[in-house]
Amino acid sequence: HNQTITFNELDPDQYILEVSVMDQHRNRTVKALHIQVTPLWWQTIFFKIAVLVTLFLVVIFLGFIFYRIIKKRERVKSEREKRLAGLELQALRSQMNPHFVHNSLNAIQYFVQRNEVNLSEKYLSRFSRLIRQFFEYSRKNEITLAEEIELLKNYLEIEKMRFEEKLSYSIDVDEALAIEEINIPSMILQPIVENGINHGIFHKDDNGHLQISFKKIANGGLQICIEDDGIGILEAKEIYTQSKKNYRSNSSQVLKERLELLKQSKNWDIHFEIKDLSEISNASGTRVTLTLLTTHEN
Structure with missing residues (x-):
């Protein structure tokens, strides 16, 4: 008789094998045999847990790697955009109005021809200092409010x-402004002042006055108001229309481009408003209001 029992592909577990035996007197005896099938190493619960943990860690690691790659791409893109904006700002800041330079040199020549030596030397000294300031500040993204005022x-x-x-x-x-500690975008106000003089006061019959005010506002912001009592925007446009010239100042265009680039740099929250005073009162002239709020630490 075959005394071997074969069980194929039993899962790891505990089993009870009952064997029934009948003797010659037809007496039946049942025997129970406990059998334990030991799992292979790759079938153990610890191995399965280890596999799940490993898969989980791999997913986390891959997710972290992809996150780092995405953030690096965003950082590189942001740095590239800021660098581009910075280069464009530097190029724009270096564009000193050639008409101003020409007029200044003519003024120096005029004083010399009239033999007004003191005035010519004083004018030349101030002009040289301004040129140095233009070149020095053009290399900076920001300068102190004190430097801008100077x-x-x-x-x-x-x-x-x-x-x-x-x-x-x-x-x-x-008085609440610490002008030596407050930084603003460099040389952002000079084009506005230049416009007020050349397109407003210059065309006025009598004397003109230009007023600049700096005021501290909420959230650490700065409000700058530049107001002249010249002929105003509307009349200036009419004059340029009649003379068949386009009313478009180079400094105005530079200013608009600078403000747009500064906004794109995400370092400044800037609001710019320009009004003809004749539209809001009986006075003539132009008022430019510029509100600056930094979004980064100086």
Whole structure:
């Protein structure tokens, strides 16, 4: 008789094998045999847990790698865009109005021809200082408010000497402003002041005044108001239309491009508003209001 029992492909577990035996007297005896099938190493619960944990860690690791790759691409793109914006800003800042340079040189020549040595030397000294400021600040993205005010004063003094009594100006600074510690985009105000003089006060019959005010506002912001009592935007456009010239100042275009690039850099929250005073009062002139709020630490 075959005394071997074969069980194929039993799953790892515990089994009970009952064997029934009948003797010659037909007496039946049942025997129970406990059998334990030991799992192979790759069938153990620990191995299965280890596989699941490994798969989970692999998924987490791959997710982290993809996240790092995406963030790196975004960072590189952002840095490239900021660098591009910075290069464009630097190029725009270096564009000193050639008409101003030409007029300044003519003014120096005029003083020399009239043998006004002191005035010519004073004018030349201020003009040289302004040129140095332009070149120095053009290499910076930001300068202190004190430096910007100093540049404006120097520029206005030069224009005041050229226009003589026709031009006066005032600069009011809020006492709450720490002008030596506050940074602003470099040379952003000079084009506005230039427009106020060349397109507003220059065409006025009598003397003109330009006022610049700096005021601290909520959230650490800065409000700058530049107002002239010239002929205003509307009348200036009419004059340029009648003379068949386009009313488009190069400095205005540069300013618009600079403001747009500064917004794209995401470092500044900027609001720009320009109004003809005749539209809101009986006065003539132009008011430009610029609100700056930094979105990064100076």
